[in-house]
Amino acid sequence: MDDPITRDTTVDALERRLRDAIIDGRHPVGALLPPERELAASYGVNRTTLKHAFVRLMQAGLVETRHGVGTRVRDFWRLGTAELLPSLVLRDGAWLAEIFEVRRQVGTLIGELAARRATARDVAALRQQVAAVRAGGDADQVQLADAEFHRTLARATGNRVYLLMTNTLLGGYLPVRQALARPFQDAAAAADRLHPVAEAVAAGDERAARRALEAYMTDTEGLMRTTDGQRPGREP
Numbered sequence: 001m002d003d004p005i006t007r008d009t010t011v012d013a014l015e016r017r018l019r020d021a022i023i024d025g026r027h028p029v030g031a032l033l034p035p036e037r038e039l040a041a042s043y044g045v046n047r048t049t050l051k052h053a054f055v056r057l058m059q060a061g062l063v064e065t066r067h068g069v070g071t072r073v074r075d076f077w078r079l080g081t082a083e084l085l086p087s088l089v090l091r092d093g094a095w096l097a098e099i100f101e102v103r104r105q106v107g108t109l110i111g112e113l114a115a116r117r118a119t120a121r122d123v124a125a126l127r128q129q130v131a132a133v134r135a136g137g138d139a140d141q142v143q144l145a146d147a148e149f150h151r152t153l154a155r156a157t158g159n160r161v162y163l164l165m166t167n168t169l170l171g172g173y174l175p176v177r178q179a180l181a182r183p184f185q186d187a188a189a190a191a192d193r194l195h196p197v198a199e200a201v202a203a204g205d206e207r208a209a210r211r212a213l214e215a216y217m218t219d220t221e222g223l224m225r226t227t228d229g230q231r232p233g234r235e236p
Contacts, residue, residue, distance in 0.1 A: 085172035122156035134191035
């Protein structure tokens, strides 16, 4: 029998334990999970709590529930999408290195294309987001404003797929952003890193946009990887 879960974090803790059990293979792909009543009893929770955890697992693409059949583990390595990233990052911080790699590659492509296609309205929106970063009252506000800058940059490409890809990458690490806050503790410095990107796009200079984004990615990634000894990964 699994250890009972403390009542103060029931849904979060239950989701985490079930998620780890599925990814570790303790509930194999294709297998039905135990009946709800049995599973709830094994964790010391009620069925309502279990259903809430199931909803989160379904949203992450780990399970599917069919009326009259039960809840089955999906073949998430074959059918899973980037919606799984937040769950994987929370479980194992090593995923961040792979997110950073894609972030660098996709981010520079987006910057080049934005420099080629941005309208005057896009440029104004980018400059407005730089100002929003500079005006952030704390690291969390600055980080969220920084994320919005990258959405605005992706929107400036005129390609909606890049915007969705940007949302996916942001979704991979924003859930653990408190452990990645060092680049955003100084609002002015954070804005200064973005300013050259916005101005390169404004000038229509693709090479300058790429260089500015490479510098941004290198600086922020380096700071994120050395954040105050805090390492995103398996939750306590």
